[in-house]
Amino acid sequence: MAKYLIKSDATIKAAKPKPAPYRLFDGDGLYLLIRPDGKKWWRLDYTIAGKRKTISIGVYPSTGLSLARDKAKGARALVAANTDPSDARKAAKVKQAEANEAERRVAEGIPLENSFEAVARAWYAKKSSSWVPSHGDKIIRRLERDLFPWLGARPIGEIKPPEILAAVRRIEARGAIETAHRALTNCGQVFRFAVAEGHIESDPTRDLRGALEPVKGGHMAAITEPAKVAELLRAIDAYRGSLIVRCALQLAPLVFVRPGELRKAEWAHIDLDAKEWRFTVTKTDTGHIVPLAPRAVEILREVQALTGRGRYVFPSARTSERPMSDNAILAAMRRMGIAKEEMTGHGFRAMARTILDEVLHFDAHLIEHQLAHAVKDPNGRAYNRTAHLEQRHLMMRLWAGYLETIKAGANVVPLHGRAAA
Incomplete structure (x- = not known):
């Protein structure tokens, strides 16, 4: 094929279509491809990483000879810098698309992608x-x-x-x-x-x-001094609000579960004959068993007469279809004169943990199990929910007995040594 040197735009205008595509070469890889339909496309051949490649520069006449040469010069500069012009063009298109998408998201109030x-x-x-x-x-x-x-x-x-x-x-x-x-x-x-x-x-x-x-530790305040715990228990028994709230308050120190778990307790999960409450801890998505001491069973039987036909042990005051509100117990404690700096609903857990360990001297792993914390065996494996269940039943009965004793005003002699596991 003959090579033609493009001297000016006039040369391009004079080039007529032929039955087959042909090229007008401008030198250094730049040429104009003239198709049978009369359309004229600028192309640039170049070599990068040992491979021969071609890139489109534009369409004549929207891209004239001078502009085509400028574009070709820019593409050659990229090749000299070991950058493929084709890749650079694709990257530019992606960047522009991202900019357009970002503009659309901003206009529609949608967060920017990857923000x-x-x-x-x-x-x-x-x-x-x-x-x-x-x-x-x-x-x-x-x-x-x-x-x-x-x-x-x-x-x-x-x-x-x-x-x-x-x-x-x-x-x-x-x-x-x-x-x-x-x-x-x-x-x-x-x-x-x-x-x-x-x-x-x-x-x-x-x-x-x-x-x-x-x-600071005050955000989950707890009463842990036995004498003050006794005062709290007596105040709870003297509460003159609703039976449902009073029963929830009385049960809280006996089971020391998380406040949300207490207020959302369901009758379907409680077996009063087996003296166990079994449920899934939402925080960890694991099963948990709460042994129920005789006093806990007594409280639950009392409230069962009122709420036992519904789903929740402690339903909302407005509808039995929802559990008690998360502020019900806190509000009751405030009405009883217990300041938030002294005790919170979560504080019953800290109360039990402290006294079971420091006063009654139960083994820490039993206490942690009962608090539904992650506990591992000597091989580093997590215990299942039934681990040490018999010992935990005993611990919960002794704990309930301890609370009843101090509430009555008796002095309690701490257990010496660790409780058997």
Whole structure:
């Protein structure tokens, strides 16, 4: 095929289509391909990594001779820098598509793809189905209020520890120390999810351990002094509110489960004849057994007469279709004159843990089992929920007897040595 040197646009205009495609060469790989239908396409041949390749430069006349030569010059510069012009063009198209998508998302109020907010919402959507609704609501509100305004639009792979620390310190500055710690924990969960999904390589929050002011212990206050525990028990027995709330208050120290587990207790999970309450711990999605001492069974039989035909042991005052509200026990304690700095619903757990260990001297692993904490055997394997069940039945009976004794005003001689496991 003959080679033609393109001298000007006039040469191109004069080139007529032929039955077969042909080329007008301009030199150094640049040529104009003229097709039988009369369309004229600029092409550039180049060699990179030992391979011969071709890239389109444009269509004549929208891309004239001068512009085609400029584009070819730019492509050759990329080749000289060991960059494939074809790859560079594809990358530019991807970048433009991302920019267009980002603009669309902003216009529609949707988080940018791979932004902290987008990944955090994906994490929330995946995890929240296994959470108690109230727990999930608190987390998403915390993200939306305290983290998204500062980190939400940032690409998750570009966020550095100082940015995260600045965001959580804004929470700390308003005095919400515990919330700041929880927000940092949520950040870490989002970043670890991002690692698992391939968005980033590591969790930047791991370098922020100890960066926040420590949480003061008062947020889960508990009465652990036996004499004061006795006063609390007597105050509970004297409570003049609803029978359902009083029974829940009386049962709380005997079973020392988490407040949400107590208020959501279901009759289907309780076997009064076997003296056991079996349920799944929502926090860990594991089965748990609470041995019921005779006093606990007595309290449950009392409230069963009122609520036994429904689902919940302690239903809401408004409808039996829902459990007691999360504030019912706290409100009752406040009406009894017990300040939040003294005792919370969660405090019954700390009360039992402390006295069972320090006063009654039960083995720590029995106490931890009964608190539904993760406990491992000597080989590092997690115990199942029936582990040491007989000993735990005994511990719960002795614990209930101890509470009745101190409530009556008697002095209790601590057990010496550890209780048998």
